[in-house]
Amino acid sequence: xxxxxxxxxxxxxRRMLEExxxxxxxxxxxxxxxHAVGRIDFAVAQAPGEVWERHSCGDGAKGPRVYDRAAxxxxxxxxxxxxxxxxxxxxxxxxxxxxxxxxxxxxxxxPASTAVAELVRIAGTRWAIEEAFVRHExx
Numbered sequence: 128x129x130x131x132x133x134x135x136x137x138x139x140x141r142r143m144l145e146e147x148x149x150x151x152x153x154x155x156x157x158x159x160x161x162h163a164v165g166r167i168d169f170a171v172a173q174a175p176g177e178v179w180e181r182h183s184c185g186d187g188a189k190g191p192r193v194y195d196r197a198a199x200x201x202x203x204x205x206x207x208x209x210x211x212x213x214x215x216x217x218x219x220x221x222x223x224x225x226x227x228x229x230x231x232x233x234x235x236x237x238p239a240s241t242a243v244a245e246l247v248r249i250a251g252t253r254w255a256i257e258e259a260f261v262r263h264e265x266x
Contacts, residue, residue, distance in 0.1 A: 128144060128149055128150065128151040128152075128153075129151065129152045129153065129249055129250065129252055129253050130151070130153050130154065130253075131153075131154045131253070132153070132154040132155055132156050132159075134153060135153030135154045135155045135159075135233070135234060136155060136156055136159055141153065141234065141236070142207075144236065145207065145214070145236055148213070148214065150214065150235075150236055150237040150238060150241070150249075151234075151235065151236050151237075152219070152233050152234075152235045152237075152246055152249040152250045153233060153234050153235070154231065154232070154233055154250075154253070155167050155232040155233055155234055156232070157230070157232055159232065159234075161201065161218060161234065162201060162202075162204060162216075163201055163202045164199075164201065164218065167218060167232045167234075168230070168232065170199075170218060171197060171218070171220040171230065171232065174197050174199065174220075178197045178198075178199070179195040179196065179197050179222065180195065180196055180197075181193060181194070181195055181196075182194065182195075182196045182244065182247045184221075184247050184248060184250060184251025185248070185251045185252075192251065193224065194221045194222060194223060194224065195221075195222040195223075195224065195227075196219065196220065196221055196222070196243070196247055197219070197220045197222070198217055198218070198219050198220075198243045198246065198247075199217065199218050200215050200216070200217055201215070201216040201217060201218060203215075203216075204216075212239065213238060213239055214236055214237060214238055214239060215236070215237065215238075215239050215241075216234065216235065216236050217233075217234070217235040217236075217237070217243075217246060218232070218233070218234060218235075219232070219233040219234075219235055219243075219246060219247070219250060220232055220233070221233070221250065233246075233250055235249075235250075
């Protein structure tokens with residue numbers, strides 16, 4: 128499941144997906160408070176430079192959509208996750224290559240075996256949805 132920040136910032140929506148064991152990558156506003164790390168933009172700003180890795184999230188109209196990405200797994204929430212969680216929560220960030228100050232933020236919830244590259248791919252699928260809306264508005 129992927130969605131924009133209107134859905135992503137709604138904790139009840141996220142919790143409903145988690146209770147149904149539905150994985151998600153949801154966009155977040157930079158001011159979003161995240162369990163165990165505080166504001167998402169502050170948490171990402173504190174990350175060391177080496178956590179950023181270059182990834183493509185798919186091809187766009189102008190070729191590969193390449194960004195710098197940072198990801199950090201969040202601690203389990205005992206009341207929700209139990210002793211051996213089958214899913215993990217992640218904070219993701221996507222930074223433009225130029226200008227470098229444009230950062231998009233995401234929360235993710237996925238099976239424990241999910242690789243960061245897969246979360247990046249899922250986050251990138253929103254691009255196709257947004258492009259479809261733009262094409263529809265123009266038509």
